[in-house]
Amino acid sequence: GSGMGVGAWLGLAKNADKQKRDLDVKGIEVSTALSQPADVMVVMLGMNDVLAPYIGDTDESLDQWLANYRELIGLLSARLKPKVIGLATITPQTEDPATPKNQVMARMNQRITALADKLKTRVLPTNQTYWEVLAQGRQRQADFSLAGDRIHPNQAGHLAVAAGMLKGLGEEKASASLSTEHLGKTISGLNPAAAAPVA
Numbered sequence: 586g587s588g589m590g591v592g593a594w595l596g597l598a599k600n601a602d603k604q605k606r607d608l609d610v611k612g613i614e615v616s617t618a619l620s621q622p623a624d625v626m627v628v629m630l631g632m633n634d635v636l637a638p639y640i641g642d643t644d645e646s647l648d649q650w651l652a653n654y655r656e657l658i659g660l661l662s663a664r665l666k667p668k669v670i671g672l673a674t675i676t677p678q679t680e681d682p683a684t685p686k687n688q689v690m691a692r693m694n695q696r697i698t699a700l701a702d703k704l705k706t707r708v709l710p711t712n713q714t715y716w717e718v719l720a721q722g723r724q725r726q727a728d729f730s731l732a733g734d735r736i737h738p739n740q741a742g743h744l745a746v747a748a749g750m751l752k753g754l755g756e757e758k759a760s761a762s763l764s765t766e767h768l769g770k771t772i773s774g775l776n777p778a779a780a781a782p783v784a
Contacts, residue, residue, distance in 0.1 A: 590634035591653045598660040623665040627709065627750065628658060629673035631693050635686050636678060636736070642689045651696045658704070671753055672701045674712035676746060679735045680719060709753030711746045718745040718768055726775040744768050 586608050589597075597603050597615060604616035631654075634640045640650045662670065674694040678686045694712055701708045715731060718741065722729030731742035738746060744767050751760035 588633055588637070590637060590639040591630050591650060591657060592634075592639055594630065595653050595657045595660070598657055619661070619664050621665075623667050625669045625671065625754070626661060626665050626667035627671045627673055628654075628661070629675075629709075629711065630654065630657075631675035631690060631697070632678060632736070635675075635689050635693070642685070642692075647689075647692055647696060650693070651700060654697075655700060655704075658706075669754065670704070670706040671709045671750065672697050672706055673709040673746075673750060673753070674698070676711055676715045676738070676742075677719075680730065682716070707753050707755070709750045711749035711753075714749030714752065715742070715745045718748075718764075718772075721768075722772050722775060725772055726777055729772075729775060741768060741771050744771070 586593075586606075598619075601616065604619065605614065607614055608618075634650060640646045658670065658672075674697055675690045678684070678690065681687065682691070690712075698708050700706075719729070719731050722731070722741070730739070731745055732738050744763060748760045748763045748768065751757075751763060
């Protein structure tokens with residue numbers, strides 16, 4: 586649901602009454618969706634936790650966030666019984682890796698990666714793929730963006746996220762095809778921005 590962070594999802598997973606609500610996509614009720622088994626479970630959370638913010642930038646706060654994240658994975662896994670679990674890294678907020686929020690998300694991504702190793706789940710490198718595609722696009726067009734509002738991905742941004750997910754799930758051929766056939770065409774079709782006039 587829009588604006589929900591790890592804490593909200595954990596509360597939802599623990600409370601059967603709250604699960605009788607629809608998600609943003611009408612007709613998808615939480616309790617119904619969580620009662621059906623899934624071969625693959627992807628967890629992609631963290632952006633809202635930083636934007637709200639629901640968490641602070643201290644190690645103590647980030648460690649508590651990770652503990653809640655881990656508990657949520659356990660609760661969802663018990664219900665969905667997935668064969669494969671993928672933990673997606675958090676995509677950037679703004680397009681400068683040095684911003685305070687992106688620095689916090691980088692620390693969260695380190696924790697996600699370490700947790701995936703402990704739990705023997707897959708890491709889905711959505712953050713890394715996002716930065717890579719952004720850099721490729723910027724080489725061609727200076728104002729290229731994967732998110733018009735710097736948060737919500739546009740079509741190219743969603744393709745970058747999907748390519749990262751496929752790569753992390755071991756679907757290298759599909760990821761490469763998506764990158765070449767769709768993202769590659771998008772980037773090659775960009776119009777290089779005109780150089781600024783020299784004063």
